[in-house]
Amino acid sequence: MNSLLKTEGLSKHFGGLQAVEGVDLDLNEGEIRAVIGPNGAGKTTLVSLLSGRLRPSSGRIHLNQKDITSFSASRKVQFGIVYTFQVTSLFFNLSCYENVAIAVQGCRAREEGFLPRRESDIRLNVRKVLEQVGIQENEETIAGNLAYGHQRLLEVAMGLASRPKLLILDEPTQGLAESEIKHFCSLIRGLSDSMTILLIEHNMQVVLELAEQITVMDQGRILAEGTPSEIEANIAVQESYLGG
C-alpha cells in the first residue's frame, strides 16, 4: 500500500498548553482511519493542523512525499486535503444547491485551471453529489432550514464535491439519530474506494464498524495504534478511554 499522508513529530502548543505533541501519523491510500481518545486529547487540534486551519509549532506534514507543512488551508484543499467541520459550517442562507455548487466550482477550477463557465456542468456534478449523500430532494431548500442530520450530510456533500484525496470527518455522527448513523456508515464505506478517510469519532460502534486502523490519542500524544481488534484488546487503552 502506498502512503498518502505522513507526519513527523507534529506538535502544537497554545501558550504553555501542549495540545499535540510529537505525533507521527502514517495514512495509507484508501484506508479508513479512526482517531479516538478522550475529550481534550488533541484530536481536533491534530486534524486542524493537517487541514491547515492551524499552523504547527514544530514537525512536518508530507502528502505523497511532498512537504505541505506550511501551506495555507485553501492550498491544502487544492492538494486534496478536505476538512468537514465538527460544528456544522455551511452557507446557511443559501440553498443546498448553491452550497454544493460553490464546492464543485472550486474543484473544477483546480482541475482545469479556470472557473467553469457553463452552469450545466456544475449542475450535473451538484446533483450527483447530493444524490450520493441522499439529500437530492432538498436541492432548493435553504441550508439553514434543513434538519440537523441533513445539514451534516450536506457538510459531507460539500467535502465530496471537492473530490478529496483525504477526507477528514470531525465527529460526523454527533447528534444524529440511530437510523441516520446507519445511513451515514454505509455512505462512508462506499467512499473508501476513491479516497482516504480520517475519522474523529466518539461513537465506538461507528468506529468499530468503519475503521480499518485506529489511532488512540491521549494528552496530545499517540497512545496506541492498530486494527480494531488489537485496540479492543489493548488494556492501556481501556484504562484511558473505554474505562475512563
Place this chain on the structure above:
Amino acid sequence: MNRRSPKKTAVLMAGVLLLLFVLQFILPAYHHSTFSKIMVLASYAMGFNILLGYTGLMSLGHAMFFSTGMYATGISVYHFGYTGIPALGIGVLCTVLVSMLLGLVALRTSGVSFLIVTLMFGQAVFLSILYFDQFTLGQDGFTLTKELEPLVLGNASYSYTDPTFKYNAAWFLFALSLVITNILIISPIGRVLIAIRENEERTQMLGYNTYLYKLFAMTLSGALSGLAGSVHALLFSYVGATFAEIHHSIAPLLWTLLGGVGTTLGPLLGTGIMHYLIDFTSGWTSAYLLIVGAILVLLVIGAPQGLMGLVRQKRLPWLP
C-alpha cells in the same frame, strides 16, 4: 439568490433601463436634471454595493474612490487640457490603481478593523486634497466650464453640460454599472464572492484563496465608484473636496441600505428616494441630517434588508 431566474431578471433590467430612457422625454426640466444626478450617484452606490452587498465588506472610505476618479479627471482637464474621454480614462485608471493598492493592504484586516482602515485612508485622501492645493485648489475646488471642450463624435459635437447629453450620458453610465453588476452576480466569481459574504472561513476550506477574490471585488467596486466620480466631474463641471469627505463615504452606505443591500436595483431606489426626500422636506425644514440619521437608525432596527430586500423576501424571491 435561491431561485435564480435569468429570464425574468433580464426582462426586469431591460424594463428599468427602457423606462429611465423614455422618462427623459416626459420629465419636466427640473426632474430631468435631478434624474441625471440620481443615475450618476446611483452608479456610485452600485460600486459600493458590490463590496458591501455581494462580498460582505463594509467600507467607510468609498469617497476616496469617487474623489480619486473625480480629481484625476478634473485635473487632467483643468491643468493638462485633456478632453473628456481621455480624462475619463485617466480617472478610471487612477481609481483602479488606488483601489487595488488599498485592497492589498486593507484586506489584511477584516470586520471592524477593515472599516476603520478604510475610514482612515478615506480621510487621508481628503487631507491630501486639502494639502496639495496647488493642484486641487483646496476645499473649494474648481469648475471645468471653461476648460472642458465639447465631445466630438463623428461630425456631431456635444457639450457636456447640455441637459440632453447629460441625461443620456448618466443613463449610459447607470446602464453600464447595472449590466456589470448583473453579470458579476451570475458569474462563477460572483458565486464565490457571495460565499465569502456568507461564510468566509468555509469558503477558504473549499480551496478558494479568498484574499484574491476580495481584492478583485475591491478593485471592481473602486473602479465603478471612480468612474461615477469621473463622469460626475465632467457632467456637472465641478470638482470639490466635499466629495472626499466622510459624509460622502456614508452616503452610498445610506442609499444602499435604504434601497436594499445585495440587490442590483436597490442602490438606484435608495439614491432616488433620499434625493427626493431631502428635496421634498427642504420646504419646511433644513434639518436634513436629522432625516438621514433617523433613517439610518430605523433601517438597522426595522428593515436591515432594505426596500428591495423586503420585496425579495415577501414577493419576488428571484429578484437579483
Place this chain on the structure above:
Amino acid sequence: MLVWFEDNVALLFLALLDGTVTAFVLALIALGLSLVFGVMRVVNVAHGEFFMLGAVLAWACFHFTGNMPLLGFLLALIVAPVLVGGLAMLSDRFILHRIQYNPESTIVATIGLLYIIQQLVLSFFGPEARPVEAPIYFRVQFPWFGYSGYKLIVAVLSGFLLLVTWFLMVRSKLGLYMRATQQDAEIAQTFGVPTRSVYSKVFAIGAGLAALAGVLVVPIRQADYLMGLEPLLLSFIVVIIGGLGSLRGTLVAAFIVGISDGFISVFYEPTLAKMLATVLVAAVLIVKPTGLFGEEPG
C-alpha cells in the same frame, strides 16, 4: 543638531507642554471609546458627538449661571456627564440592544446617532463657534514664555479622572463585571453577570468620559457643532495603536499620539501631520491587526 536644539529649545518645550495636555485629554476620550469597544465590541462612531455635547453643555452651564466661569464649570462637570451618559444609556436600550450589538449594524446606527445629535445641536445651538471663559485664569511663567495655567489644570484633572476610572475598573463590582464581560460575555452571563445592565452602564460611562473631556477642553478651543469629528478620528488612531480593547495600550498610545501631535503641529503643517498619522495608523493595523499593545487572540 546641537545648535538647532539650542535655537529651538523654547519651541520644543512648548511642543512638549501642548502635547502633554493634548495627550491627557485624548486619553480621556479614547478611554471611553476603548472601554465601549472592549466590553461591548461596539465601535461607537458617535463618540465624538458625546464629546461635542459635553462642550456645548459646558457653554450652556456657563450661561445659565450668569457668566460665572467657575460656578458654570463646576456645574458642567456634573451636568454634562450625567445628561450625556443618560442619552447614551437611552441609545443603548432603544437602539444598540435591539440590534443585538451586531458590529456592522451598530456602526450604521451610531452613524445615524451622530447625524441626529449634530443636527439637533445645529438647530438649537447654531452653526457658530462659541467661546467659554476659563474658570480660573493664571499664567505659569517659564524662562521663555508664559503658559496658560488652565491648560495645566486640564491635564491634571484629566489625569485624575483617568485614575478614577482605573480605580473603578480594578476595585468596584461593576469593574469586575466589565472585565468578566470583556473576557467572554456568554460565560460571564452564566456566572450571573447582568450583562445587559453592564452594557448600558459601560456605554454611559464611555459617553460620560467623552463629555467630561468636552467640558475641560471648551475654554481652550470654543464649542461648535462640528468639533466631534477630529477627536473621534484621533481616538480611533489611539485605540488602534493601543490595541482594540486594551486599556493600558490606550493610555500609552494616547501619549504617543498626543505628544507627537504637539511636536508635529509646532514644527510642521497640521494637515500633513494628520495625513501622516492616518496612514501610519492604517499601517499599524495592517501589519499588526491587534495593535502594538494588544494581546494576540487565543
